[in-house]
Amino acid sequence: MDDTHTFRHGDSSPGFSQCEGDKSISPESSCVSMRSDASMDHPIKFKGKHTSTDLSQCEGERSISPESSCVSMKSDQSMGEPMRFEGKHTSTDLSQNHREKSNSPEPSCVSMKSDQSMGEPIRFEGKHTSTDLIEQSMDTRGTFRGRHMPSNLSRDSQLAQSTFKSKLLKKFQCLYEGTAKQGNPALLNEIYTELYITESGSGEINNEHEVRQIETQSRRAATEDTPIKCSDIFRPLPGQDKPIRTVLTKGVAGIGKTVSVQKFIVDWAEGKENQDIQLIFPLPFREINLMKDKTLSLSDLLHVFFPETKETEISSDEYKVLFIFDGLDECRLSLNFKSKVKLCDISESASVDELLMNLIEGNLLPSALIWITSRPAAADLVPSECVHRVTEVRGFNEPQKEEYFRKRISDQSLANTIITHLKSSRSLHIMCHIPVFCWISASVLEEMLSEAERGEIPKTLTQMYTHFLIIQTNIKHEKDYKKRMKDEDMILKLGKLAFQQLVKGNLIFYEEDLRECGIDVTEASVYSGLCTQIFREELGLYQGKVFCFVHLSIQEHLAALYAHIHFTNENRNVFDKTKQSFFSKILTQKKYHSLSGLHQRAVNKAFKSKNGHLDLFLRFLLGLSLESNQTLLRELLTQTGSCSYNKEETVQYIKQKIRKNRSPERSINLFHCLNELGDDSLMQEIQHYLKSGGIGRNKLSSSQWSALVYVLLTSEQKMDVFDLKQFIGAQNTADEVLQKLLPVVKESRSVQLYDCGVTDEGCAALTSALRSNPSHLRELNLTGNKVGDSGVKLLSDLLQDPHCKLDKLWLRGCGVTDEGCAALTSALRSNPSQLRELDLSSNKVGDSGVEQLSDLLQDPHCKLEKLWLRDCGVTDEGCAALTSALRSNLRELSLSYNKVGDSGVKQLSDLLQDPHCKLEKLWLSKCGVTDEGCAALTSALRSNPSHLRELDLSSNKVGDSGVKQLSVLKEDPHYKLETLEF
Template identity: 55%
Template sequence: MVACSSPDVTARAVQEEIRSKLRIRFQHIFEGMPKRGQSNLLVKVYTEVFITEGAGGQLNVEHEVWNMEADYIRTDTQEMPVKCNDILKLLPGREDSVRCVLTKGMAGIGKTVSVQKFILDWAEGKANKDISLIFPLPFRELNLMKERFSLLGLIQHYHPEMKGHESIDLNNRTVLFIFDGLDECRLPLDFQNNGSCYDVTESTSVDVLLTNLIKGNLLPSALIWITTRPAAANQIPPECIHRMTEVRGFKDQQKEEYFLKRFSDENLANRIISHVKSSRSLYIMCHIPVFCWISATVLETMLGKPGQKEIPKTLTEMYTHFLLIQTAIKNQKYEGDHSKNPKEIRQQDKEIIVNLGKLAFQQLQKNNLIFYEEDLKEAGIDVSKTTEYSGLCTEIFKEEFGLYEEKMYCFVHLTIQEYLAALSVHLLYTNNQENPLNLDTSESLNEDGSIKLSVVHRSAVDQALQSHTGHLDLFLRFLLGISLDSNQALLKGLLTQTESNSQSIKQTVRYIKNKISKSPSPERTINLFHCLNELDDHSLVEDIQSYLESNSLSEQKLSPDECSALAYVLLMSAEELKVLDLRMYNSTPAGYRRLLPVLKHSRKALLNLFTIQQDSGAAVL
């Protein structure tokens, strides 16, 4: 009957079919690893994330977590908030049209969940009723499409409801394509050299289809929404983007709302909130929704035990406990093992963790978050036994669309990948006396010819400082934190040797302090203070805190490294920084440059008359 109906009747019928399918697909949400029977209704657990208009006209080059930590102190008064369902709508007073929206945000900050909520609200008829059809096409799905398609064929491939209804004129309807996860794209997206395509029935490569759709050659009336991590945003030419938005994650109120929603035990929720507030680095990290889940997973287990004293206060401690808990969950789920001590790591667990660490390290070096079977094989993982890895690794099945059986893999979050990569490097050193960072160690060997741990640390520090994007910053924090005796004790089942690393740590601390005094990059220097925190060395910070508590702020001349310590203290302060008054501090131009990270994220600054030379030019203050 539908075939005999008018085009409008047919279009409405197809629209209802697509709404129904999307409603079923997106009404549930999984945190971490998808488990049968353990999903939640999105509407019950969804917590609105903070989304802002605009992105400042430039791409960030620092590590995403560093940007999040620095942005944490930035006030919101000058930023235009955007509701998730209004992402494609004009702001008041704007007359320019919006065709292509690029939404950036760090891994785990809430981009995909925002997309899910947008689609679900449309499918349920609650919002964006002016949109006729929505076609979600995640890049992780498109990576596997090697054959040639027409745009209409690609749509029908993922949305069979469109087959046989070629009479529906997509040019005369409001159609939205959502491309989630640009940072996961392995297609070249060659906007410059790809040929033009204007016909929705013309077959070509998926790459050519995407570039022409985004450029507006194909279906110029269609709306486009692309999400991405910041580092990949420049893959889309600026002239193709009509609106830039940024997902900034949870604000303080939303963090508490998340924990209170997640736990029916309000007392437990409040204890967890109290604990994360007691550690500034953990509380700021809870800006990331996925980190809230990681923290909740760990703290629910630990705070539920009477007399528990080993409550994690650093990132490395949190992720080490998370690893142990996830390993125990795997054993319970797949082996029915409820009796084992979660702190014990058995031989088969060790093999899994070692291989996952190898995968994490290999793919971190390539800056990949999504992996395929060939990536797993390269890391020595038997793809026929991937269920054994699912306590730590998220599996996303291709048959989610009902068309393929091929699987894709990713870690629960980028920080999990960075932690396991750091653990892999430490294990290669401890168990095999290797330095996988491949720097010359011939001049820094022990008397027996073995490599010193401080040399491995030095290699990691140097490589992190050399990175233009800071992509190794958090990896470095984890690598150093893992070497502490307290974390070594937790990981003893993985290590062939567990002797004290105190002497190597002292050497590493001296090396980091030396780098702080000489580093030309204020942002990299701030990360070195985070590294000292992971190594439980607070001497520079304590010195600057004593200085701040004194009444001689303008008398003592601060060295550049002391200014870096000052910047770190100001960024990590629990008090909102409304005004940065550089006239309070006595330093040199080199010292004032170390305060740039604070200056960039303060609403108001009172400055002396001097000029700060930056890599990108001169900033006259």
């Protein structure tokens, strides 16, 4: 794929006015009309400084497309006399939130008109007059209701900020959702469903298709990570003391990144959150792209997008500002962060990409906050050293899915029916993590279930999207347009655009892209619900037009429909780009004479894709070939060609592909394809093996291993604990089985490899797999495996990842020496805040290894609570090192089967009588302790009786006197000792 096209994907779901908008998807042709005072008899005169119109010169609202669902903002065109505003800091009074809201679906309008019928002009005299919106927000002391304005701002600056807030509020406060039947704009705060946002590891770039990423994420428990509220995106979590300047928020298309941005801005503009920020500049990449050839200063760039800031000293310490760059994946600028161009002055001119890079790097306005959103594939365009926090929007969790449908559908009985149906289909229910898909499903199922059922209710993605396309076409039939175009023509043109841009990796298009596919830009802008619900024109702050589909999956479905119709109607393969001679054309047609031939070509193309960008396209293409979907297509298109098709040929070809493929992970999409074709024979074999316990007793073929991975990953039951033993038999080594099942291991919270025969080779594969998802694993048990120091060093690389959240690590009897212990200690020192339990028992750690661990334990950030060093060759020398370190978090310590002796026990006794010691369990079995050591322990416990609950002195020569002394302590209610073993 051409690098210039790789990251042009759009993330903002056009159906969500201004945003991807989890819930708000464009009614028909919802446009924002902003007219200048072109036809006024007399001009409006403004006297004084810092005057701003109610239109803010052009808020630049995106034209968001529901048909005739418009926000009209007209100037006073019919006034007989001009309006005169005298004095300073005057702004007009048109910002009454949703002054008029049409109840009719068409046109569904919010009309914001000025007083056109006034006989006399309105005159405002005096200083600091502001709009009614500002007056609602501020009292006479310049205070936002409920929130105080920052005290360092002057009165003029407060009014300038308030005016700016009112303009952003008017731009971002509404979401649009649904067809014209439901298409009135709604206030964001009334319908907003909280999104699940977490702090995320940067990790490696996930090259899976985004739907696959959603499918794997769906298996994770919502309690695994600490959720972050949208408003807290710049606030450190407890225990994080470093300030956060730059935040990168990742998430797949349609998951809710842009609506999170919108929510942040609205809450700020309403004075609810983040009032320490004085100005927010939202600058979507899709709009900045339109200025990629410009040379100007940062100050000039801001004045282009936000003209009302011309009088504001952005570089002044008086203002704390936030820049929001939404949609990094849509960027068409050449962001070369190795550039030597350094800019420090906001009045210094440079190319737009240089301005952005210097702003992100902190050369320009180093005190400014930066928020960047991106789809995962483009997230590494910004160097990690420039980013202080990486967050991930995961869309709706399980409760939020249901909340969405209950808010979206007023009939709660119908809502329950829809929720039940979606839960019955694993593939559909998983997709409901994506807010846009929730809207698509609600649109289809609400119509189908609220009427007399017309055929089969969709159970696959192909059925759902085909029904959605039919519904949008029917909306068009309810309208009357002067310029008509056949459904087939528009669908095929949109499909051609969808396919061509999908192959290039683009989700955002510009006018030249449309013209290449024979789409008239004007026609596309005004054409029915078919376009406005599926394909949309946006008008940005810079007044440039960009186009996109509501969601990537809709583009993929239309691209597949185009490929299918192109073949059945014209017998032409969309993957054949070059012109062919007559002879080669005959050979090609012979090779691909059937639909299964096209399918095989598509399977090969998708399988070779490194980032899986054709995976969902392939699912749709295969699903469209089923007779049930062919019937739907005939309802949609009057001319559908016919060709020979043997479904079994396609099924066998896919199974052959699975057998030849050595990577079960790459085969997962092929199993989804088999599911679309209605073939589940491989899955049934594996499910039989799982139920009968025959996995370990049989030598599985490569296709069966792949099927096992697919079954485990798509199971409705979360497999939080992965136990390798249940899959190992005489036919396969542990390392081989571990390699086969790594996709499952990556999605498990607890990985149990106890006594399985895993070597350093398996450990290397395990570490490599976990590095791509370090924040998921919580427990790793490698006890009884021949891992050795080499394997531990590999694990140490994983442990030092700051995003690794491993809580428990068991390495008992793994052949670890002090060399491996040194690697572990070094890794944990660089990331000391997570590991709580470490078991190094039955390893040759020795005193030198214990001394290194002691250095780690002295780190105040170390959270280690349980340390097992049973049979590790520790003497009183190592015990002395431990004693000096164990005065903070340690709760459990095992030194059994070591040559500790009385001298070591006496040192431990010094620790126990320290009031800061919190040790609750101490195991000293077979440590060479006599009654002398026992006396020291008794004395220590008498002086600090509050913590120790369990003491094991079994297999020692304690003697009667020692037993008697400690037994008295156990029986005394003033002491906490509960368990005492001799």
